[in-house]
Amino acid sequence: MRSKTLLLSAALPALIAASAMPASAETLKTVASFTVLADVVKQVGGDHVTVTSLVGPNGDPHEFEPSPADAKHLKAAQVTFVSGEGLEGWMDRLITASGYKGTPVTVSEGIDTRTMEEDGKTVTDPHVWNSPVNVKIWVKNIEKALSDADPADAAAFKANAERYTRTLDELNSYAHAKFDAMPEDRRKVLTSHDAFGYFGREYKVSFLAPLGVSTETEASAADVAKLIEQIKTEHVKTYFFENSNDPRLVKQVAKATGAEPGGELYVESLSDAKGPAPTYEKMFRYNVDQITAAIAKSS
Ligand SMILES: [Zn+2]
Numbered sequence: 001m002r003s004k005t006l007l008l009s010a011a012l013p014a015l016i017a018a019s020a021m022p023a024s025a026e027t028l029k030t031v032a033s034f035t036v037l038a039d040v041v042k043q044v045g046g047d048h049v050t051v052t053s054l055v056g057p058n059g060d061p062h063e064f065e066p067s068p069a070d071a072k073h074l075k076a077a078q079v080t081f082v083s084g085e086g087l088e089g090w091m092d093r094l095i096t097a098s099g100y101k102g103t104p105v106t107v108s109e110g111i112d113t114r115t116m117e118e119d120g121k122t123v124t125d126p127h128v129w130n131s132p133v134n135v136k137i138w139v140k141n142i143e144k145a146l147s148d149a150d151p152a153d154a155a156a157f158k159a160n161a162e163r164y165t166r167t168l169d170e171l172n173s174y175a176h177a178k179f180d181a182m183p184e185d186r187r188k189v190l191t192s193h194d195a196f197g198y199f200g201r202e203y204k205v206s207f208l209a210p211l212g213v214s215t216e217t218e219a220s221a222a223d224v225a226k227l228i229e230q231i232k233t234e235h236v237k238t239y240f241f242e243n244s245n246d247p248r249l250v251k252q253v254a255k256a257t258g259a260e261p262g263g264e265l266y267v268e269s270l271s272d273a274k275g276p277a278p279t280y281e282k283m284f285r286y287n288v289d290q291i292t293a294a295i296a297k298s299s
Helices: 002-011 035-048 068-076 091-098 132-149 151-180 197-203 221-234 248-257 280-298
Strands: 014-016 028-032 049-053 079-082 115-118 121-124 188-190 206-208 238-242 260-265
Touching: 028 035, 028 068, 028 132, 035 049, 035 079, 035 132, 035 151, 035 280, 068 091, 079 132, 132 151, 151 197, 151 280, 188 248, 188 280, 197 206, 206 221, 221 248, 238 248, 238 280, 260 280
Parallel strands: 028 049, 028 079, 188 206, 188 238, 238 260
Antiparallel strands: 014 049, 115 121
16 A cells, blocks of 8 residues: 555655745755655755655655656755665665765764664664654754855754754653653554654653564564564554555554554654645654554553
């Protein structure tokens, strides 16, 4: 089901918000690798930038087949943003294919990243944005890159960055208020891949996932069997789908364990404008509400 969405979104890169405005010589053309990052760039850049997201709404940022139009957008970009930490494995190939001469700004630089064991290797968890505390560092890096590229608008970028940082602080307080009120041993949920590590670290929620940190590898039968055992021993009662992944595996695990569906989470991709998560702010609140409601129901 999701692979269809992915193909569509790969063919039609999303022009976010600013694309409706007439092009002006003073508007900075920027490209972001995926929708969550594109939204944050838009928050900081305001009217002074146009932002094109390469991976579209509901698309998977790990696995992406860029189209010729994506290559064109990238080549024309004055500033390009990636999250980094291994998320956009497809970006180097696209840079080469497009003839883009710049160096993408890695917005996750400076974040206290977490590592995990996957198939015997230590890998960095790229899903930093699922904690708004980390997104504050994105904002700093984005503000600096935009001001370097367009010094005339530096004051506006600074004001936008300060305003949006306050929004991120509010999101963090909102999540803490909801989770801190719940007993810690109840804060356990099942998702399809391990994208909530930073969220779990901040709000002390355990997320169990049949896939690892990337959607590129498939879970083995032994991994799935081990996970089912773990869910039974730890009495996990709720499971979630993701908007950008195939839900079959998580359904299979839930069936074997009797866990109840909690709904859909937006882990690494915004919804389209009509969906419940068209901005990072809405996405984060939506996820917090979904998870806390499900935990409250199964407690
Ligand atoms: Zn992911």
